[in-house]
Amino acid sequence: MNIIPRQSGTSLKLKKGQVLTVIDPEGGQVSDMVLFNANEKGEKLSSGKTLDFEETILITEGHHLWSNRSRKMMKILEDSNGRNDFLLAPCSPETFKILYGIEEYHPSCFENLSINLKEYGISPDDIPTAFNIFMNVQFDQHGKITVAPPTSRAGDRVRFEALMDLVVGLTACSAEDSNGGSFKPIHYQVD
Amino acid sequence: MNIIPRQSGTSLKLKKGQVLTVIDPEGGQVSDMVLFNANEKGEKLSSGKTLDFEETILITEGHHLWSNRSRKMMKILEDSNGRNDFLLAPCSPETFKILYGIEEYHPSCFENLSINLKEYGISPDDIPTAFNIFMNVQFDQHGKITVAPPTSRAGDRVRFEALMDLVVGLTACSAEDSNGGSFKPIHYQVD
Numbered sequence: 001m002n003i004i005p006r007q008s009g010t011s012l013k014l015k016k017g018q019v020l021t022v023i024d025p026e027g028g029q030v031s032d033m034v035l036f037n038a039n040e041k042g043e044k045l046s047s048g049k050t051l052d053f054e055e056t057i058l059i060t061e062g063h064h065l066w067s068n069r070s071r072k073m074m075k076i077l078e079d080s081n082g083r084n085d086f087l088l089a090p091c092s093p094e095t096f097k098i099l100y101g102i103e104e105y106h107p108s109c110f111e112n113l114s115i116n117l118k119e120y121g122i123s124p125d126d127i128p129t130a131f132n133i134f135m136n137v138q139f140d141q142h143g144k145i146t147v148a149p150p151t152s153r154a155g156d157r158v159r160f161e162a163l164m165d166l167v168v169g170l171t172a173c174s175a176e177d178s179n180g181g182s183f184k185p186i187h188y189q190v191d
Numbered sequence: 192m193n194i195i196p197r198q199s200g201t202s203l204k205l206k207k208g209q210v211l212t213v214i215d216p217e218g219g220q221v222s223d224m225v226l227f228n229a230n231e232k233g234e235k236l237s238s239g240k241t242l243d244f245e246e247t248i249l250i251t252e253g254h255h256l257w258s259n260r261s262r263k264m265m266k267i268l269e270d271s272n273g274r275n276d277f278l279l280a281p282c283s284p285e286t287f288k289i290l291y292g293i294e295e296y297h298p299s300c301f302e303n304l305s306i307n308l309k310e311y312g313i314s315p316d317d318i319p320t321a322f323n324i325f326m327n328v329q330f331d332q333h334g335k336i337t338v339a340p341p342t343s344r345a346g347d348r349v350r351f352e353a354l355m356d357l358v359v360g361l362t363a364c365s366a367e368d369s370n371g372g373s374f375k376p377i378h379y380q381v382d
Contacts, residue, residue, distance in 0.1 A: 089239030
């Protein structure tokens with residue numbers, strides 16, 4: 001079992017066929033995930049292609065995560081919680097300034113993804129909208145978006161099968177509103 | 192007035208402060224639009240950042256279109272129809288194969304954006320989820336997505352103010368389902 005400390009991130013490689021399990025060990029904690037084809041970094045996770053091909057905003061067990069080249073990157077084998085978000089970009093330094101009025105330094109998923117993906121030659125501009133595991137974004141029929149605390153409980157997990165060789169960026173999210181006001185670690189394992 | 196013939200596209204530059212008006216001359220026709228900072232092409236339109244900062248799925252008059260660097264690229268000054276989409280990626284050759292089972296060549300927004308943006312050094316992999324003007328994507332509380340015919344009528348228009356120097360990709364969309372089964376031109380002007 002690997003641990004991502006609170007408000008931090010990591011990167012890892014997956015071979016096609018390997019299974020990544022992302023676990024919320026304490027409950028109520030979001031993990032942002034981005035994906036790149038390990039052999040051609042221009043191919044990456046696409047929220048627009050995923051929502052189009054899966055014909056739903058709410059991506060969960062049985063769905064696939066698709067790339068900007070219209071290929072399946074991962075299959076979701078299991079989702080014990082069942083609520084994830086694929087609408088919102090990773091929280092960034094600007095998120096805290098613009099949405100929350102916080103002027104001083106604040107850790108963010110965008111920074112944590114940028115730092116950890118640099119070793120793979122991926123630049124901050126290349127980071128797409130993340131698949132936000134356990135994130136509970138509510139929307140009404142008028143489109144209004146609100147960020148609610150995750151419904152995940154201690155031990156909830158999502159299992160992803162890699163359908164191509166991948167570089168993965170993964171965080172323990174740093175935004176107060178996304179995580180019910182407290183920051184917890186994220187666990188993961190690769191099988 | 193400039194004309195984008197049916198199932199085609201164009202690209203253009205806007206200086207900061209210029210206003211782009213996109214017009215549906217016959218009604219019921221979608222236009223996909225992507226944006227890049229003209230001076231640093233790594234900065235581009237981001238659906239995830241826009242939905243996050245505007246706190247709504249349905250982007251219309253008064254909202255801004257935001258970049259992956261969390262900066263405002265355009266302001267929507269006017270939207271006479273009021274329904275646009277920012278969930279779905281531009282239709283691509285694979286859209287027609289995977290969603291509609293069409294094996295032969297089919298024109299697509301992705302191809303039309305790729306061809307027209309090449310002169311600016313923008314590669315197909317760089318094309319983000321487009322702002323789909325006049326596109327009528329319905330979603331229910333379970334997240335289920337359905338593509339309905341546009342509600343736009345002849346002469347409906349959306350006016351965008353450029354908030355930085357921009358390269359713009361713009362299409363007359365090529366997908367049957369998005370355009371009520373028939374393909375029409377898109378008009379635009381720059382003031």
